[in-house]
Amino acid sequence: MEPVLKLKDICKEYRRGGAPFFAVDHASLEVEPGGYVNIIGRSGSGKSTLLNIAAGMLPPTSGVAELGGVSLTGKDDAELSRIRNDGIGFIPQGVSALPALTVLENVMLPFCLYPHDGDGEGYARLLLDRFGVADLADAWPGELSGGELRRVLIARALINRPQIVIADEPTSDLDVRSTRDVMEAFAKLNADGTTLLIVSHDLDALKYGKRVYTMSEGRLAEGNRLAL
Ligand SMILES: Nc1ncnc2c1ncn2[C@@H]1O[C@H](COP(=O)(O)OP(=O)(O)OP(=O)(O)O)[C@@H](O)[C@H]1O
Numbered sequence: 001m002e003p004v005l006k007l008k009d010i011c012k013e014y015r016r017g018g019a020p021f022f023a024v025d026h027a028s029l030e031v032e033p034g035g036y037v038n039i040i041g042r043s044g045s046g047k048s049t050l051l052n053i054a055a056g057m058l059p060p061t062s063g064v065a066e067l068g069g070v071s072l073t074g075k076d077d078a079e080l081s082r083i084r085n086d087g088i089g090f091i092p093q094g095v096s097a098l099p100a101l102t103v104l105e106n107v108m109l110p111f112c113l114y115p116h117d118g119d120g121e122g123y124a125r126l127l128l129d130r131f132g133v134a135d136l137a138d139a140w141p142g143e144l145s146g147g148e149l150r151r152v153l154i155a156r157a158l159i160n161r162p163q164i165v166i167a168d169e170p171t172s173d174l175d176v177r178s179t180r181d182v183m184e185a186f187a188k189l190n191a192d193g194t195t196l197l198i199v200s201h202d203l204d205a206l207k208y209g210k211r212v213y214t215m216s217e218g219r220l221a222e223g224n225r226l227a228l
Contacts, residue, residue: 010063025218041215089157147178
């Protein structure tokens with residue numbers, strides 16, 4: 001079966017103090033349809049850099065990233081934005097809701113950026129309901145708890161029925177209870193067939209995934225190498 005996401009020999013080179021180094025060093029990864037892949041690793045190991053490349057937000061120095069067989073590299077900005085908007089539900093690190101839009105408007109934003117068929121508002125309300133935050137549709141992001149806001153961002157990531165949901169440390173700023181709510185929301189999504197790629201610091205997150213990779217100094221290896 002064709003992987004949803006394919007990263008082939010990805011490198012990202014930066015410079016520090018004039019000297020080049022690889023933030024991502026020849027990383028390869030395939031996420032199969034319905035897969036749930038966790039990437040773990042210490043701070044600074046290159047997880048966010050790799051995830052941003054996988055989400056089409058950052059071009060690699062070399063290597064190829066493909067979504068559903070379509071290369072994300074070598075596309076112009078307009079084409080890449082459209083692929084990202086429709087094909088990838090990206091949940092970046094930190095809070096990324098727009099404060100001047102209501103919760104419902106935030107969820108509908110990717111639907112409204114380009115013409116789409118169907119009932120965007122109806123689907124947005126259904127997603128909010130699915131994650132237990134339907135009653136917050138008319139609230140402002142600033143009025144929500146961290147866990148509620150994170151579930152709103154998951155709803156936003158799903159509004160265009162993407163091929164994959166990619167999340168960077170989705171629970172890093174949450175307490176134990178909210179972390180569990182968010183991880184259970186992801187588990188439910190995956191059980192319903194959504195393909196997931198999630199970066200986490202938290203080894204507890206691993207019990208919700210199907211495969212794990214460890215990032216260390218830019219290199220990606222299958223398995224939990226932190227426990228060794
Ligand atoms: N734009 C940049 N320019 C130069 N170096 C960078 C840049 N972005 C990241 N780096 C460096 O690349 C390395 C990997 O960073 P990255 O943010 O991918 O790590 P991470 O594993 O996600 O860390 P954390 O868990 O703390 O978020 C780090 O050494 C970081 O300082």
